[in-house]
Amino acid sequence: MQLKYHEAAKEKGVYLVSACGFDSIPADMGTVFLEQQFDGVVNSVESYVMSRMKGQQELGSIHYGTWASAVHAIANMKEVGAIRRELFKTKMPEVTPKLKERPVFHKSSGNKWSLPFMGADRSCVLRTQRFLYETEGKRPLQMRAYISFGGLVEVMAVSFIGAIFWLLVKTSVGQNLLLNYPRLFSLGLVSHEGPSERAMNNTTFTMHFEGRGWEEKLAEPSDNYTTPPNKVIRTKVTGTNPGYGATCVALLLSAKTILNEADKMPGNGGFLTPGAAFGKTNLISELCNNGFTFEVVSKAKL
Template sequence: MVTLIQFTNFVRKILYDLIFNFKMFSFDFSRRLIYSRMSQKLDVIIFGATGFTGKYTVLQAIETLKGLKWGVAGRSESKLKQTLNEVSKKAGVDLSKTPLIIADVTDKESLFQMASKCKVVVNTCGPYRFYGEPVVEACIKAGAHHVDVSGEPQYMENMQLKYDQEAANKNVYIISACGFDSIPADLGTVFVEKNFNGVVNSVETYLETYSSGAGSGASINYGTWESAVYGLRHASELKTLRSQLTKTRFPTFSPKLKAKYPFQKSPEDKFCLPFLGADKSVVTRTQRKLFETRQKRPIQVQTYLAFKSLLTTILLTIGGIMFGLMTTFKFGRYLLLNYPGICSLGFVSKDGVSEEKMNDSKFKITFYAKGWDEKLAEPTDKYSTAPTKTLKATVTGTNPGYGTTCAGVLLCATTILKESDKMPGSGGVLTPGAAFYDTELIKNLNNHKAGYKFSIVSNVLL
């Protein structure tokens, strides 16, 4: 007969087995659920999140990427956690559960693994001349789209030359210049053309930056300075690069838009200097793409800086000449890169720009377009008269280096996610104007609290 003790032990064993198996099942189910969630691709990964621009991109992501799954990537887990903690305190939002991905530009496998975990990589890790290409390669290989805030023509045009066809074959969009360089100028030109109600022959842009003088310290971050040093040093590469990139020339159009000499006056009676940034390069590439794919007459463009003060114009000219000369020899570059504060008279700092200074900075680009009210049958047809119509427009914004820049690159990423059906072809290496021509990006930039404003000032017949 079974004793009471034996019966009790038997029941105890059955209960133990049931409880143990239930716990194992529960653990396995939870593990599978977590694995399933982790295996789902993130919408966006911000790469270089611990850098100066990267941190402000993370801050902007809280609002701009609301409703999307996003994470941050960099080479140091501890620094990524520190960045999330800093941004959490600043924004009053808990980011502790934000996915962290370890990736290093010197480790191609880590970049591939990062790109495999998302739909779009937002790359804030510059200078792109040194660190951009491995990320582009990884994105194409993994099938992830790529946007960045580069203002480096050599890097951007080299990526187009090397990867345009490969990216298109993989249905991947690689889009640079999604920040202050060159969203305002490139999409501003698109905005002008769409509101012209005719055919635009030429556009002149005049960039002005200003502030009330609030805040102290540097106005330019070191990363921007470093990119400018190397960009100017290697500017001679562009001629050879462009000869390979553009096998056929644009057709000639009349009247030809001639460049202004330094110190000539703008239509608003301000002193002009040629703008040596990426804007003209980017807008020209957009116009070439629109001509090749849409048979649109290319818009001729010239870009300038505009100043009220002749003294300011003269001093900046002298400073620009000295900067350009120093980039041509090794010791000059050493001084520029190691003593940026002294060489820039305090405008540049490795410590970054103070928040008060950033929020006090503003920009305005004024566009003066000329063209005709009537359209001809073919984009290469010649007009028999001088332009009969003008349009004036502006693009304005605040904190161009980090506020509108970070909002711009994130909105470019979300546009790819939400409106890829309105983008050209199946992919490729494109400019913002060419990529987002048919999308709602300009409208979304206008509605974003970061401060972009696209406006038509006047549109008149001559």
């Protein structure tokens, strides 16, 4: 979409903003919020998303559409890589210290077993950082995204499903099996009906962020610090009914923001990420007035 329509949208003065639901609005706008609250220069951000259902757990609470989207997305990863190489020909500056990826199985700072998150959060945030570097000269931050679970058994079950999924999605036969028998290959988690009304209303999400950086600012974004980060901030974004209610609210408020606050958006149009499009608008305040929370958990010197 960006490769095909960005220049045309700019010429027409039209804003096309992708990823305006869960979970990229919490991830990208959550990163924007963290930077706003940091009071310094952020070098790296790690996010941990976790979703919990109150009361009795239900099988089949993941809708088939989500499953099918994952199948097609992973099956076409090579094509996505080629598109990104075409889009992003300019190399980003090297920033240090490098944010290392954590082990596949690890515990978050909140003591929750976690895995790398395979969704679009990281790529969305990094696209925002590229845009801000290219248009404003901002030093790009590094980002890693993870997903947390209630316990080790849950992590192992999800890992088992993920391993089967990854093996099958590499061939057309495997893709057809995944698409035709979603309940079987997800151990009952996926259904064509999706979650019940009760399940949706009793499901909450929390996205924790940890940002590290410096209190002092450098003259140029391409400059590197000679000392380790000396400051850490922890923030979180929370909400209810992530896949449906929160997504609809985020989408509608994003559209409303384009209508009401276009003067606070960059340039005169184009294909943008939420953080690039809405970073200087009141979208975060609007989200907080409609069921989301964005809050600072702690700040400390290192």
